[in-house]
Amino acid sequence: MLPFDPITTGSLLIMAASSPSICQIPKAAEIAVVPKTQELVIDTSRSGSQLQGQSIDTINPYSYDSATHTNGFMEGQIGMRSEVSLDYKQAQRMNAFCLWYDKVTIELNITPKIVIAKEVKEDRCMYKAVLNHEMKHVNADRKIVNKYAKTIGKKVFDGLQQRGFIAGPIPPENTQAVSDRMKKTVSQLIEFEYKKLEIERAEAQQAIDSLEEYKRVQATCPDYRSPIAASRSR
Numbered sequence: 001m002l003p004f005d006p007i008t009t010g011s012l013l014i015m016a017a018s019s020p021s022i023c024q025i026p027k028a029a030e031i032a033v034v035p036k037t038q039e040l041v042i043d044t045s046r047s048g049s050q051l052q053g054q055s056i057d058t059i060n061p062y063s064y065d066s067a068t069h070t071n072g073f074m075e076g077q078i079g080m081r082s083e084v085s086l087d088y089k090q091a092q093r094m095n096a097f098c099l100w101y102d103k104v105t106i107e108l109n110i111t112p113k114i115v116i117a118k119e120v121k122e123d124r125c126m127y128k129a130v131l132n133h134e135m136k137h138v139n140a141d142r143k144i145v146n147k148y149a150k151t152i153g154k155k156v157f158d159g160l161q162q163r164g165f166i167a168g169p170i171p172p173e174n175t176q177a178v179s180d181r182m183k184k185t186v187s188q189l190i191e192f193e194y195k196k197l198e199i200e201r202a203e204a205q206q207a208i209d210s211l212e213e214y215k216r217v218q219a220t221c222p223d224y225r226s227p228i229a230a231s232r233s234r
Contacts, residue, residue: 022091023098023168030103031157035149037110040138042131044121051117071226072116072130074137078145078201079109080194084183088175096169099178101160104186106152108145112138125221133208133217140204144197152193159189 051073087102114134120126163185167178 025100029101031153033106033153035108041113043115044118071120074134076112082106084186091169098168100166126224129217129220136208
């Protein structure tokens with residue numbers, strides 16, 4: 001299992017600034033960021049020819065007239081989701097309600113999977129070299145998740161602080177609409193952060209798949225002859 005240091009922000013306890021407003025938060029709201037990782041899966045069930053049709057996210061660094069083949073790839077994903085709990089009470093001496101954030105839970109989840117051609121699996125040197133390369137992709141995802149686990153809670157806090165952590169007094173007929181908007185605001189803040197995560201992740205993954213790195217992997221096992229390359233030369 002891939003080691004993963006669960007980095008959480010702890011629970012960020014937040015309070016709206018006190019004021020003489022009719023609606024005030026009765027207790028601290030909580031923002032919790034929870035990073036998780038699934039067990040690393042290494043799939044060697046597919047042949048080299050089956051891997052050639054696989055769509056790879058990174059850009060091929062070789063020249064256009066170079067014959068290339070895929071020995072393996074990483075197809076893990078980073079997921080981000082949230083859950084928002086609100087609480088409420090009736091405003092004193094009014095037919096209206098106060099509505100506030102009780103808890104916001106943000107979960108970042110990695111599902112790491114490495115696919116290596118079964119012919120490569122049969123060669124100890126090349127299997128180790130390819131696995132080492134693909135683990136760089138897995139560890140890059142881990143680094144990104146650790147980074148955003150440290151910062152996203154504050155980003156959400158700042159976004160909610162700009163809008164206030166509590167709403168009201170709200171007429172009964174408007175409470176559902178306000179509740180929906182408060183939850184949607186959290187989703188939008190998280191989606192914005194996830195877009196930044198995706199861009200940073202793409203840059204990190206592309207940096208790993210450099211021409212220099214591919215040449216290094218090839219040079220690690222100079223005697224290895226890919227069955228795909230051999231079949232193309234016939």
